[in-house]
Amino acid sequence: MIINPGKLLAQIDSPADLKKFSKDQLIQISDELRQFIVDNVSIYGGHFGASLGVVELTVALHFVLNTPEDQLVWDVGHQAYGHKILTGRKNQFHTNRIYGGISGFPKRNESEYDTFGVGHSSTSISAALGMAMASKYKGDKLKQHVAVIGDGSMTGGMAFEAMNHAGVSDTNLIIILNDNCMSIDPNVGALKDYLTDITTSHTYNKVKDEVWNLLGKFSKFGTSAQEVISKVEGAIKATVLKQSNLFESLNLRYFGPVDGHDVNHLVEVLSDLKNIPGPKILHCVTVKGKGYAPAENGNKTTWHAPGLFDKVTGEIYKKKPTAPQAPKYQDVFGHTLVELAKENDKIMGVTPAMPSGSSMNIMMNEMPDRAFDVGIAEQHAVTFSAGLATQGLIPFCNIYSTFMQRAYDQVVHDVALQNLQVVLCLDRAGFAGADGPTHHGAYDIPSFRCIPNMVISAPMNEEELRNLMFTATTYQGPFSIRYPRGQGVMPEWRTPMRNIPIGQGRIVKEGEEVAILTIGHIGNYAVEAFESLEKEGLSPAHYDMRFVKPLDGELLHEIFGKFKKVITVEDGALMGGFGSAVVEWMTDNGYSAQVKRLGIPDRVVEHGEQIELHRECGFDPEGIAEAVREMVEVQVRD
Numbered sequence: 001m002i003i004n005p006g007k008l009l010a011q012i013d014s015p016a017d018l019k020k021f022s023k024d025q026l027i028q029i030s031d032e033l034r035q036f037i038v039d040n041v042s043i044y045g046g047h048f049g050a051s052l053g054v055v056e057l058t059v060a061l062h063f064v065l066n067t068p069e070d071q072l073v074w075d076v077g078h079q080a081y082g083h084k085i086l087t088g089r090k091n092q093f094h095t096n097r098i099y100g101g102i103s104g105f106p107k108r109n110e111s112e113y114d115t116f117g118v119g120h121s122s123t124s125i126s127a128a129l130g131m132a133m134a135s136k137y138k139g140d141k142l143k144q145h146v147a148v149i150g151d152g153s154m155t156g157g158m159a160f161e162a163m164n165h166a167g168v169s170d171t172n173l174i175i176i177l178n179d180n181c182m183s184i185d186p187n188v189g190a191l192k193d194y195l196t197d198i199t200t201s202h203t204y205n206k207v208k209d210e211v212w213n214l215l216g217k218f219s220k221f222g223t224s225a226q227e228v229i230s231k232v233e234g235a236i237k238a239t240v241l242k243q244s245n246l247f248e249s250l251n252l253r254y255f256g257p258v259d260g261h262d263v264n265h266l267v268e269v270l271s272d273l274k275n276i277p278g279p280k281i282l283h284c285v286t287v288k289g290k291g292y293a294p295a296e297n298g299n300k301t302t303w304h305a306p307g308l309f310d311k312v313t314g315e316i317y318k319k320k321p322t323a324p325q326a327p328k329y330q331d332v333f334g335h336t337l338v339e340l341a342k343e344n345d346k347i348m349g350v351t352p353a354m355p356s357g358s359s360m361n362i363m364m365n366e367m368p369d370r371a372f373d374v375g376i377a378e379q380h381a382v383t384f385s386a387g388l389a390t391q392g393l394i395p396f397c398n399i400y401s402t403f404m405q406r407a408y409d410q411v412v413h414d415v416a417l418q419n420l421q422v423v424l425c426l427d428r429a430g431f432a433g434a435d436g437p438t439h440h441g442a443y444d445i446p447s448f449r450c451i452p453n454m455v456i457s458a459p460m461n462e463e464e465l466r467n468l469m470f471t472a473t474t475y476q477g478p479f480s481i482r483y484p485r486g487q488g489v490m491p492e493w494r495t496p497m498r499n500i501p502i503g504q505g506r507i508v509k510e511g512e513e514v515a516i517l518t519i520g521h522i523g524n525y526a527v528e529a530f531e532s533l534e535k536e537g538l539s540p541a542h543y544d545m546r547f548v549k550p551l552d553g554e555l556l557h558e559i560f561g562k563f564k565k566v567i568t569v570e571d572g573a574l575m576g577g578f579g580s581a582v583v584e585w586m587t588d589n590g591y592s593a594q595v596k597r598l599g600i601p602d603r604v605v606e607h608g609e610q611i612e613l614h615r616e617c618g619f620d621p622e623g624i625a626e627a628v629r630e631m632v633e634v635q636v637r638d
């Protein structure tokens, strides 16, 4: 259902329409845009606080820039809802993040206004600089290139790598630092302190204001005064600003801090910046959740992506369970880690900016000296963990599977080659759901399988997660545990922990004709599939392998000795994944069987609910049942 936009917003289908309005009307347009986001997200879900915080900035940018000719790059893109709405997707916005609908992030194949595909953080400056360099090469002097990056994303190493390059680039690049003091959780680290300092420091701002006032006075005296101005400016910059401003020190002209909610002032500033050549940064101070009281004044982490809510009362809807619910895997991880850490003082916790998402916040609250949020810094998180391990500590480094892609070399070079005892917990493994392809945890099994010393495990339920975590503390090397977004299956999950011999799978169900080998939580789909199959007189065997590496050779000898028809199921990329490992093992050990591998195919799978995506890829319960039926019908060729 398309939600009615406000009176002015209704007339805007592109930035060209926006430009038809007067500057004075931008406040009303901003208000209507904000309301439209509230109306939609409250009913259809999605990211929230971040988009509200950049409403004025979004309006001002599209008012001043000549998009899509000028290149506007949003970092992460979870804040780009206003941009989507102003650039022709207002009438589709109710399909945001829904299966078959528009993406929750900017996406090049969705709109010419989406200059760069995003979802992972800290890429915007590099991408915009690449675009700016291309314009310079092509001699296109007028084109603007703007990266909008949050203070949280600015903590990512890539942002610094890009600024290091940008500062010597002589390009038309504007970096807009959207500083709301928040990541998903409160932002952390020395950079955050620095930004707070320059936003609030009286001395810094007084000097800066006086400089600009002085320049303003001189500018009234005409051309000759311009020379004085530039000399004065140059001298002051060289001394005061360069020494005291991080960005100036990197050769990026620094402007701000400005109020990121004053749309008219933003229009003025951006119009001026367009005419200043070279790389520059505008520091905007904004409030996450701005303009919607529950988000602005309440828990900003909750309002990052609140789920559905009553827009009038601000009540976030929670499903009222009729029976005891199984916990989320992330919470089992968080509580179990604290339990283990209480018994073993070597255990430490590390998260790169996902304390709430990974439930590492449980340990951070209970044991603040032993659990760290290191900012959006996956590479650092892994190597920092490696450093801890060299000193005999046992770090549990928890990174979403998709974000672990950032730290691949660190896993290989810093952890595995030195065989260090780092426990890598890969949350959100498998389809992430509504976040879509940028966030699906599809590639961890294939990419980890080839790493020497690496153990790869996945629990089918909460009890196994606890046991694997316990087992990891006893293994002298890198140990990875992957588990999905969402709930497990055991309401009574606080089971006593025990060691699982490394590489040992288990039989879940004896059966005939077909053996189903599963890895991880997806094994519960096989259990569901059996219900319909049993009614049809089909009774496949089911093995929960628990480890992809090392595989359980003993169990596999038993399976391939007994079955000529085997199905493997994984919530991960098929190419090089768990099924591939089983087939490799089969041929290496001289067996031959008909093997069907179910999992994520070699193509981009878009967004939707997890179950919708599993269905699309043929490994939901019905897909598994269908694979069994097909296999039973097919005669094996000799």
Ligand SMILES: Cc1ncc(C[n+]2csc(CCOP(=O)(O)OP(=O)(O)O)c2C)c(N)n1
Pocket: 050, 053, 076, 078, 079, 119, 120, 121, 149, 150, 151, 152, 153, 154, 180, 182, 183, 184, 288, 353, 354, 376, 378, 403, 406
């Ligand atoms: C590489 C990577 N790590 C972690 C995340 C998860 N993540 C998404 S948004 C976000 C916070 C970003 O903070 P900021 O850039 O300040 O944006 P804000 O939400 O405050 O507007 C995080 C940690 C991500 N998208 N990419």
Ligand SMILES: CC(=O)[C@@H](O)[C@H](O)COP(=O)(O)O
Pocket: 076, 078, 119, 184, 305, 357, 428, 435, 485
């Ligand atoms: C934009 C982003 O990367 C995060 O906000 C992500 O959507 C969080 O995912 P979870 O909701 O699974 O924690």
Ligand SMILES: [Mg+2]
Pocket: 150, 151, 152, 153, 178, 179, 180, 181, 182, 183, 187
């Ligand atoms: Mg922020």
